[in-house]
Amino acid sequence: MHFDLELSLAVLGRSPATLGALLDGLEEPWVRGTEGPDTFSPFDVVGHLIDGEETDWIPRARIMLAQGPDLRFEPYDRFRHRARNAARSLESLLAEFTRLRTDNLDLLRSWRLTARELDLPGEHPSLGRVTLRQLLATWVVHDLGHLAQVARVMAKQYQGEVGPWVPFLPVLTDHIVPRS
Amino acid sequence: MHFDLELSLAVLGRSPATLGALLDGLEEPWVRGTEGPDTFSPFDVVGHLIDGEETDWIPRARIMLAQGPDLRFEPYDRFRHRARNAARSLESLLAEFTRLRTDNLDLLRSWRLTARELDLPGEHPSLGRVTLRQLLATWVVHDLGHLAQVARVMAKQYQGEVGPWVPFLPVLTDHIVPRS
Numbered sequence: 001m002h003f004d005l006e007l008s009l010a011v012l013g014r015s016p017a018t019l020g021a022l023l024d025g026l027e028e029p030w031v032r033g034t035e036g037p038d039t040f041s042p043f044d045v046v047g048h049l050i051d052g053e054e055t056d057w058i059p060r061a062r063i064m065l066a067q068g069p070d071l072r073f074e075p076y077d078r079f080r081h082r083a084r085n086a087a088r089s090l091e092s093l094l095a096e097f098t099r100l101r102t103d104n105l106d107l108l109r110s111w112r113l114t115a116r117e118l119d120l121p122g123e124h125p126s127l128g129r130v131t132l133r134q135l136l137a138t139w140v141v142h143d144l145g146h147l148a149q150v151a152r153v154m155a156k157q158y159q160g161e162v163g164p165w166v167p168f169l170p171v172l173t174d175h176i177v178p179r180s
Numbered sequence: 181m182h183f184d185l186e187l188s189l190a191v192l193g194r195s196p197a198t199l200g201a202l203l204d205g206l207e208e209p210w211v212r213g214t215e216g217p218d219t220f221s222p223f224d225v226v227g228h229l230i231d232g233e234e235t236d237w238i239p240r241a242r243i244m245l246a247q248g249p250d251l252r253f254e255p256y257d258r259f260r261h262r263a264r265n266a267a268r269s270l271e272s273l274l275a276e277f278t279r280l281r282t283d284n285l286d287l288l289r290s291w292r293l294t295a296r297e298l299d300l301p302g303e304h305p306s307l308g309r310v311t312l313r314q315l316l317a318t319w320v321v322h323d324l325g326h327l328a329q330v331a332r333v334m335a336k337q338y339q340g341e342v343g344p345w346v347p348f349l350p351v352l353t354d355h356i357v358p359r360s
Contacts, residue, residue, distance in 0.1 A: 001209050001337040001338060001341075003338070003341040007209060007210065010207055010210070011206075017201040018198055018201040018202045020201070021197040021198040021201045022194055022198045026190060026191075026194070027190055029181050029187060030187065030190070030191065033181060124344070127343075127344040127345065127348075130345070133341070134341065134342055134343035134344075134345065137338045137342045137343075138342045138345045138348075140335075140338055141335045141338050141342055141351065141352060142349065144332070145332075145335055145350065145351030147202075147328075148327075148331035148332045148351050149328075149351075151324040151327040151328035151331065152324070154191065154324050155320075155321045155324035155325055155328070157181040158317045158320055158321050161182065161183040161313070161314065162314055162318045162321055163310050163314035163317075163318075164304070164307040164308060164310060164314075165310070165314065165321075168307075169318065169322065169325055170325065170355070171321065171324060171325030171328050171329075172321060172325075174354055174355075
């Protein structure tokens with residue numbers, strides 16, 4: 001499948017409602033469980049997605065579209081959400097994510113990006129040269145990866161409860177060494 | 181986390197709306213993509229979950245609760261949905277899954293299962309002796325595993341579009357050899 005802006009917007013626009021359907025009002029043991037030290041709980045994932053809205057995707061797209069003398073992105077802080085959201089409820093984070101995502105997609109749509117603009121370059125601090133098209137495709141994959149992570153982390157809370165079924169449930173043995 | 185019937189029902193009850201938020205009305209390339217031969221697309225997953233409602237979880241729970249002379253479960257057909265749903269739309273499958281799941285959880289609640297009943301045994305055709313508690317925990321993990329699969333399979337449709345970001349997106353390299 002090749003990158004398509006409309007098909008990308010279709011997925012990006014669904015993430016708040018999908019996470020809301022899965023998590024809003026859900027009991028704490030599901031929401032706060034992790035798959036080991038320094039891994040994200042579902043609560044952490046929503047905070048991390050908010051960080052992406054505020055500091056990653058749109059700020060980086062702006063740098064590429066401006067094509068100023070310095071195309072280098074700010075490094076992204078994967079743990080910004082920890083201190084930021086210590087006193088927050090999941091419900092308020094889901095509402096904030098919904099609002100930020102809606103505004104960012106409205107902005108992205110308003111740019112009416114051309115194929116030429118999608119080819120514009122930026123400079124990732126560790127990966128080097130990337131294009132705006134690749135950034136937007138990565139935004140989609142990043143959302144879906146974290147949705148998969150939320151489902152996997154929730155599943156693992158019942159790892160000890162399924163008895164002999166473990167080998168039939170590969171989600172329980174994915175990322176035994178955490179990868180995201 | 182130990183098995184808890186109410187916490188299990190909370191997750192099982194969310195799956196239809198979660199899959200609906202992610203998939204209902206979504207464009208075909210996202211819905212029909214797979215991660216290789218003999219793997220499930222998001223469309224296939226919804227069909228597979230319907231098969232579970234009709235032929236797996238509740239029928240097996242009934243065998244365990246009845247404690248008749250033969251506790252052996254019918255083998256489960258992972259590909260029943262293929263022929264069954266060939267002419268169906270995703271929208272109609274999502275509606276059917278919602279209806280079946282609602283009815284099955286109403287039934288499960290109506291049983292008011294006791295701790296003693298949750299310990300009742302059944303005989304899995306290949307795994308041997310299992311308990312009703314393990315069956316119900318497996319139902320929860322099975323839902324979440326397939327939700328993770330849907331997100332992963334969708335993400336992989338953009339595998340070739342993210343440029344150098346692949347190593348930062350572990351969802352793209354999970355299940356390179358399909359496992360579910």
